[in-house]
Amino acid sequence: xxxxxxxxxxxxxxxxxxxxxxxxxxxxxxxxxxxxxxxxxxxxxxxxxxxxxxxxxxxxxxxxxxxxxxxxxxxxxxxxxxxxxxxxxxxxxxxxxxxxxxxxxxxxxxxxxxxxxxxxxxxxxxxxxxxxxxxxxxxxxxxxxxxxxxxxxxxxxxxxxxxxxxxxxxxxxxxxxxxxxxxxxxxxxxxxxxxxxxxxxxxxxxxxxxxxxxxxxxxxxxxxxxxxxxxxxxxxxxxxxxxxxxxxxxxxxxx
Amino acid sequence: xxxxxxxxxxxxxxxxxxxxxxxxxxxxxxxxxxxxxxxxxxxxxxxxxxxxxxxxxxxxxxxxxxxxxxxxxxxxxxxxxxxxxxxxxxxxxxxxxxxxxxxxxxxxxxxxxxxxxxxxxxxxxxxxxxxxxxxxxxxxxxxxxxxxxxxxxxxxxxxxxxxxxxxxxxxxxxxxxxxxxxxxxxxxxxxxxxxxxxxxxxxxxxxxxxxxxxxxxxxxxxxxxxxxxxxxxxxxxxxxxxxxxxxxxxxxxxxxxxxxxxxxxxxxxxxxxxxxxxxxxxxxxxxxxxxxxxxxxxxxxxxxxxxxxxxxxxxxxxxxxxxxxxxxxxxxxxxxxxxxxxxxxxxxxxxxxxxxxxxxxxxxxxxxxxxxxxxxxxxxxxxxxxxxxxxxxxxxxxxxxxxxxxxxxxxxxxxxxxxxxxxxxxxxxxxxxxxxxxxxxxxxxxxxxxxxxxxxxxxxxxxxxxxxxxxxxxxxxxxxx
Numbered sequence: 001x002x003x004x005x006x007x008x009x010x011x012x013x014x015x016x017x018x019x020x021x022x023x024x025x026x027x028x029x030x031x032x033x034x035x036x037x038x039x040x041x042x043x044x045x046x047x048x049x050x051x052x053x054x055x056x057x058x059x060x061x062x063x064x065x066x067x068x069x070x071x072x073x074x075x076x077x078x079x080x081x082x083x084x085x086x087x088x089x090x091x092x093x094x095x096x097x098x099x100x101x102x103x104x105x106x107x108x109x110x111x112x113x114x115x116x117x118x119x120x121x122x123x124x125x126x127x128x129x130x131x132x133x134x135x136x137x138x139x140x141x142x143x144x145x146x147x148x149x150x151x152x153x154x155x156x157x158x159x160x161x162x163x164x165x166x167x168x169x170x171x172x173x174x175x176x177x178x179x180x181x182x183x184x185x186x187x188x189x190x191x192x193x194x195x196x197x198x199x200x201x202x203x204x205x206x207x208x209x210x211x212x213x214x215x216x217x218x219x220x221x222x223x224x225x226x227x228x229x230x231x232x233x234x235x236x237x238x239x240x241x242x243x244x245x246x247x248x249x250x251x252x253x254x255x
Numbered sequence: 256x257x258x259x260x261x262x263x264x265x266x267x268x269x270x271x272x273x274x275x276x277x278x279x280x281x282x283x284x285x286x287x288x289x290x291x292x293x294x295x296x297x298x299x300x301x302x303x304x305x306x307x308x309x310x311x312x313x314x315x316x317x318x319x320x321x322x323x324x325x326x327x328x329x330x331x332x333x334x335x336x337x338x339x340x341x342x343x344x345x346x347x348x349x350x351x352x353x354x355x356x357x358x359x360x361x362x363x364x365x366x367x368x369x370x371x372x373x374x375x376x377x378x379x380x381x382x383x384x385x386x387x388x389x390x391x392x393x394x395x396x397x398x399x400x401x402x403x404x405x406x407x408x409x410x411x412x413x414x415x416x417x418x419x420x421x422x423x424x425x426x427x428x429x430x431x432x433x434x435x436x437x438x439x440x441x442x443x444x445x446x447x448x449x450x451x452x453x454x455x456x457x458x459x460x461x462x463x464x465x466x467x468x469x470x471x472x473x474x475x476x477x478x479x480x481x482x483x484x485x486x487x488x489x490x491x492x493x494x495x496x497x498x499x500x501x502x503x504x505x506x507x508x509x510x511x512x513x514x515x516x517x518x519x520x521x522x523x524x525x526x527x528x529x530x531x532x533x534x535x536x537x538x539x540x541x542x543x544x545x546x547x548x549x550x551x552x553x554x555x556x557x558x559x560x561x562x563x564x565x566x567x568x569x570x571x572x573x574x575x576x577x578x579x580x581x582x583x584x585x586x587x588x589x590x591x592x593x594x595x596x597x598x599x600x601x602x603x604x605x606x607x608x609x610x611x612x613x614x615x616x617x618x619x620x621x622x623x624x625x626x627x628x629x630x631x632x633x634x635x636x637x638x639x640x641x642x643x644x645x646x647x648x649x650x651x652x653x654x655x656x657x658x659x660x661x662x663x664x665x666x667x668x669x670x671x672x673x674x675x676x677x678x679x680x681x682x683x684x685x686x687x688x689x690x691x692x693x694x695x696x697x698x699x700x701x702x703x704x705x706x707x708x709x710x711x712x713x714x715x716x717x718x719x720x721x722x723x724x725x726x727x728x729x730x731x732x733x734x735x736x
Contacts, residue, residue: 057428058428058429059384059389061381061521117424117511117512117692117693117694118511120509120510120511122507122509123506123507124432125504125505128504161509164509165509172505187385188386195388197389197390198389200428200429203507204509207507207509225511226511228511229513236513239513
């Protein structure tokens, strides 16, 4: 007879094993290196990201390709204009000092994300901004590599996220005059009554333009989407990259 | 003079074993409740409790009083042959009988996959959002209605996730705080499930087989109570979303939504009616549920241009969708095939429970409704009120202690199962997914969902008492053949 005590753990685990949450299987993509992806994405001109941005717009189905380009241009200009106005009004402050000047409460939290939807930062009315640092910390090593620095330089990603959210706070304060809030699209009408709506994508484009202009970075802020997702999953970042390239190509076909 | 010791012996060991067995059964019931609430494996839990209750119920007859045995025909086994017949009923006939329900579940899952593959479900959502625009409350209201309609036909974690990845980012992009977006979506999914034919067949199997009460159809149930329950949950979810939204601050987020695969084209406008075809056919004409799924499913595949390949390719597509659908339901199947064993053994355990609880258990519908309304929170965490948790054991007790009508009992348990467990609890598989997807903390979701569970649940119990509280004697459990 064996001297080994009987191991009852497998039996115990079988009976008391916790119920598992059912999750769907994510698609597999061709794995790519971050620097290869960024090199390709950096070739997309700043104002030609419209197909990607509007793919996240709830009212995308109501907007034509030509309208999209007009919106992209105007919203980008709006972000740039408000970045310039802010610098004139407050001086050339760092992102954090600018946030202080606007009376914002900024919180840097380190909360792990899942890979379906990676949350980078959020602004909550009236003056609360959260920057999620976990995503940034995970790619710290990559950001310090020479091949990545060639593309994005010594950019402080947390500052870009903060500036993006600061634009939303400025937008709230000037909602009666700012382009992103006064531009509307007609959804439906009955007789004289018509139902109009703003476009969420315009705010997001302008916020990106604001961060781009204010920080002086030399690359499209949309690259950050791939960079930060990469920290969690090379597969998901590769999938996102494929989608961006596919949407850019589709845009060229539409034109 | 008779000593106390003698009386104790006489009561508990002198042919009155039913009291001891009743108490032990009650303790095992609470043990099962703890087991379920702790998040342990339900299938194994119910298999073990079935075996324990079988041993206790059958063994108890050896020491039970003659009066007790005389009053309970079910416990007269008439020798080894009778015991074997009873055991076969528990471990063979009961799960086999549930096979008819399982077939409905599989076809329903296939239909859900068809609606996803053809883009009908996602088109419905996108078109709804295009009506509502950037006004969060208008969009929430419209989305809740459409989501509830979609889930009258679709069910399972796969379809909920497939719709969730469209609805949730849209709501959040409109500035709706993530917890409210989650709460609103999950509540409306649960509302639709109230008249979902697959869920109806699944839960009805806890009470009776279709042959035992053929009049208790989805059509009868829906017109008598199901629509009301659906509307109540839909309205309370929407109203509370509005209240929560009015109190909250708008938020904007920078988030990357990762590649969900090829972007689907919009499905043709006239196909958007197809999700409700099986339910309408069932309720209106009492047409076969599976027949409805097949007709609407193939119509969707043909009309949306998914069957343009060769015959072989088309067969592969249909087969793949069936496979994916069955995988969606697989995690529940083991549990649901073990439950009928438990339900069967509960009928043998019931006489012992009656000895202990018979005098104190409410026999009046109103009292029962009030009691269940107060205890709604026990439907959370797979507790003793939800049929997809320890509630199956409670039902086993309630069903055999009192003589209530089947539709009334169905509604009594459907509320904690659907409104509380499926719509409001973090142990529901797709709610757990939603929490991870939106990064909402469990407590933040429960803060919104529990008030709704009570708000909707109490109104649904009022409707239950009014609409089902006094059905005729033909609907009683005792009338079931």
